[in-house]
Amino acid sequence: MNGEAMNILLVEDNMAHAELVKRSFEEHSLANKIQHVRDGEEALNYLFQREKYADAESYPLPHVVLLDLRLPRVDGLEVLKQIRMSEKTKKLPVVVLTTSAAETDAARAYEFHANSYLVKPLDFDQFSSLMKDLGFYWLAWNHFPWS
Amino acid sequence: MDMNENGAVLQSGFMPHGYCFSWNEPLLWMHVSADVLTGLAYFFIAAYLVFFILKKREEIPFNWVFILFGTFIFCCGLTHFMGAVTIFYPFYWEAGVLKTVNAAVSAATAIVLIPLLPRLLALPGLQKALNDNVNLSQQLQLKISALETEVNQRKQAEKLLKESESQLRSVVFNAPFPMMIHAEDHQVVMLNSAWEKVSGYTIEDIPTTHVWTEKAYGKRMALVEEDIKQLYALTESVYEGEYVVTTKQGEKKIWEFMSAPLGYSADGRRLVISMAMDITQRRDTEDKLQTITERMDSTNKISPAIISVANVTSGFFTECNQAVTNILGLSIEEFTSTPFIKLIHPDDRQRTNDEINKLKEGVDSISLQNRFLCKNGEYKWLGWQASRINGDDSIYAVATDISSIKKSEQQREQLISTLEGKNTEIENFTYTVSHDLKGPLISIQGFVGMLRKDAAAGNQRRVDEDVEQITMAVIAMNTLLNELLEFSRVGRLDNAYEEASMNVLIGEVIHLLAGSVPNKLKFDIQPQLPVLFVDRPRILALFQNLIENAVKFMGDQVEPFIEIQADSKGDVTIYSIKDNGIGIAEAYHDKVFGMFEHLDPGIEGTGMGLALAKRIVEMHGGRIWLESEGEGCGTTLFFTLAKKEEGE
Numbered sequence: 001m002n003g004e005a006m007n008i009l010l011v012e013d014n015m016a017h018a019e020l021v022k023r024s025f026e027e028h029s030l031a032n033k034i035q036h037v038r039d040g041e042e043a044l045n046y047l048f049q050r051e052k053y054a055d056a057e058s059y060p061l062p063h064v065v066l067l068d069l070r071l072p073r074v075d076g077l078e079v080l081k082q083i084r085m086s087e088k089t090k091k092l093p094v095v096v097l098t099t100s101a102a103e104t105d106a107a108r109a110y111e112f113h114a115n116s117y118l119v120k121p122l123d124f125d126q127f128s129s130l131m132k133d134l135g136f137y138w139l140a141w142n143h144f145p146w147s
Numbered sequence: 148m149d150m151n152e153n154g155a156v157l158q159s160g161f162m163p164h165g166y167c168f169s170w171n172e173p174l175l176w177m178h179v180s181a182d183v184l185t186g187l188a189y190f191f192i193a194a195y196l197v198f199f200i201l202k203k204r205e206e207i208p209f210n211w212v213f214i215l216f217g218t219f220i221f222c223c224g225l226t227h228f229m230g231a232v233t234i235f236y237p238f239y240w241e242a243g244v245l246k247t248v249n250a251a252v253s254a255a256t257a258i259v260l261i262p263l264l265p266r267l268l269a270l271p272g273l274q275k276a277l278n279d280n281v282n283l284s285q286q287l288q289l290k291i292s293a294l295e296t297e298v299n300q301r302k303q304a305e306k307l308l309k310e311s312e313s314q315l316r317s318v319v320f321n322a323p324f325p326m327m328i329h330a331e332d333h334q335v336v337m338l339n340s341a342w343e344k345v346s347g348y349t350i351e352d353i354p355t356t357h358v359w360t361e362k363a364y365g366k367r368m369a370l371v372e373e374d375i376k377q378l379y380a381l382t383e384s385v386y387e388g389e390y391v392v393t394t395k396q397g398e399k400k401i402w403e404f405m406s407a408p409l410g411y412s413a414d415g416r417r418l419v420i421s422m423a424m425d426i427t428q429r430r431d432t433e434d435k436l437q438t439i440t441e442r443m444d445s446t447n448k449i450s451p452a453i454i455s456v457a458n459v460t461s462g463f464f465t466e467c468n469q470a471v472t473n474i475l476g477l478s479i480e481e482f483t484s485t486p487f488i489k490l491i492h493p494d495d496r497q498r499t500n501d502e503i504n505k506l507k508e509g510v511d512s513i514s515l516q517n518r519f520l521c522k523n524g525e526y527k528w529l530g531w532q533a534s535r536i537n538g539d540d541s542i543y544a545v546a547t548d549i550s551s552i553k554k555s556e557q558q559r560e561q562l563i564s565t566l567e568g569k570n571t572e573i574e575n576f577t578y579t580v581s582h583d584l585k586g587p588l589i590s591i592q593g594f595v596g597m598l599r600k601d602a603a604a605g606n607q608r609r610v611d612e613d614v615e616q617i618t619m620a621v622i623a624m625n626t627l628l629n630e631l632l633e634f635s636r637v638g639r640l641d642n643a644y645e646e647a648s649m650n651v652l653i654g655e656v657i658h659l660l661a662g663s664v665p666n667k668l669k670f671d672i673q674p675q676l677p678v679l680f681v682d683r684p685r686i687l688a689l690f691q692n693l694i695e696n697a698v699k700f701m702g703d704q705v706e707p708f709i710e711i712q713a714d715s716k717g718d719v720t721i722y723s724i725k726d727n728g729i730g731i732a733e734a735y736h737d738k739v740f741g742m743f744e745h746l747d748p749g750i751e752g753t754g755m756g757l758a759l760a761k762r763i764v765e766m767h768g769g770r771i772w773l774e775s776e777g778e779g780c781g782t783t784l785f786f787t788l789a790k791k792e793e794g795e
Contacts, residue, residue, distance in 0.1 A: 016590035016616050023597060070582055072744070072754075073735065099585040102578055120589050124596025127589070 040074025189224025347395025
């Protein structure tokens, strides 16, 4: 664990789910900052610093992207594909966090080089535990290619 | 002898001359026989001379000399006879008289000859006659040798003739077709080997034409005999025609006869040579060919398939059957007078040529499917089988009408693709449903957990928030379930079609939505919209959804309006609902019709509205789409409905 400020981009159209993720991270004091966007288009705008996210100071590139798959406007897999196509973001760790346990979704996500594929557990304790592990793994243990 | 001795002595008193020989018998008989023979010879000579002169050679000069000579010789003969007689009988007086006469005649002759000799010598013809004789004999010699040569030549010719005759016989005998030489008396003169071989009869079996006709023609014998009879009068060869003959083995053979006169036999009978050609096999083959041709003709006639011959070099069909008319409506004339490539659908020409080239390159047969132009301008699918005709640039091609097969193939493919579409739809549905239903459940579970913690911590603000989240999740789930139920009903639980005035329907919708429609929103509805024949409750739901959507996505438009129209283009009526709301970016024009798709996460809704609308339109056999210049430019939704007549 280092003392660097950790940023997460949470791409989630369901407000309740976003709230749950945020609260779980808060509880375990895992992230310094969670940036929440509600659809795929906004996620891409953020990552490529377009429109209202043009200011790199205020909207820095996250350490990890938590990406839902079924998203309004631009689908989660399309977002992933574009992340991997851009030189700037292709090494960015992307963790898919979705309600879908469909094999095809997982397979396609890995095809587009998702770093991990997680299914939201129905059980609260499990959900809470997953969020904790997820946070520790990516923000504490994981070594990033650029630092 | 004793009698002679005694009698003779007694008569005259002289002794027979035999006494002089002492009756020595051998001596005695020698004298007797010599005298008699000489006498006879003289008589004959005399007779020759007289006969020669008197009868044959009257023109000879001095013929009386010859008579004189004859008389003289005759007398000499008599004296010799008398000499023989005097041996046994002593007639010496008579003998003396005879000798005297003889002497007188001889002397007279000698005397006569003396003056005659010079005259005889002076005869001019003698030497000439001698010379002539030499000439004649020379000429005779020449003639004889000429005659001999001729005889030799004749012999040679005869030999050659015999040889050529035997050659001719051999030719006739060995000729590969039956030949018979027969004579006018009905005798069979010759049969050749082919005749014997084919008919089984030898010349011993049929020595006459009677026997032959009886054996070979049976009951028809009389007729044939009549024909044969006329042959002997022939002066040139004649074709007789076909006859059915029965062989010795009892087989029926068809012989084609020709006869020709052959002159006369050595004994003067008229001969005829009759030649036959055994055409049984040829006739048999012809009959088979005839049968095959007839069968093929009738097969061609009744065949539902096109049977044709095409020349791949000229590019024309050269033959075809009636099926081209039955299938394509083209006459045989039209079919064969048009280059076949022109009859083929332009899209199929290259493929057809490629296949034909395979045949040209030596492939034995090909099969292909292509479309052929019909008389009425339409195209029909034909399934072809074609093969090369050896040693020719023609092909034999057979085709069946596979339009109905193609049609059912297309229908099947369409059905499969519809089913695939349905399957995908079901998969999507299941996927979406499981995903979207899970969402609220996770929320509920999550916030219940949070609620416990917050309640334990006594954080009332958080507790209220948690409860609110749970309530919202439950409501969302309820809405979702209702809409899913509604969605699944469309197409499954349909109502009977009925007439419905579009204007009335829209009026009902506006009434239903009265509470959520802002007052400033203006409706511009075409007054004479068509009367529809539809599943009324579903179409009502359709309009409700579309109008609701237009209202929901109006944004902060100052002068909002909704315009509803129907526009007939040919058979199709396009209905449109136009608004001046927030519009939709082009990228999402299709996506919005998907289940649970919503573009704006800030606006309430399950994203089921347009999916349901699409389903209702499709159930009515129509199509739905939208046009929008982009965000902020408003949206126009179009849909069509298949025309469905009452009673269908």
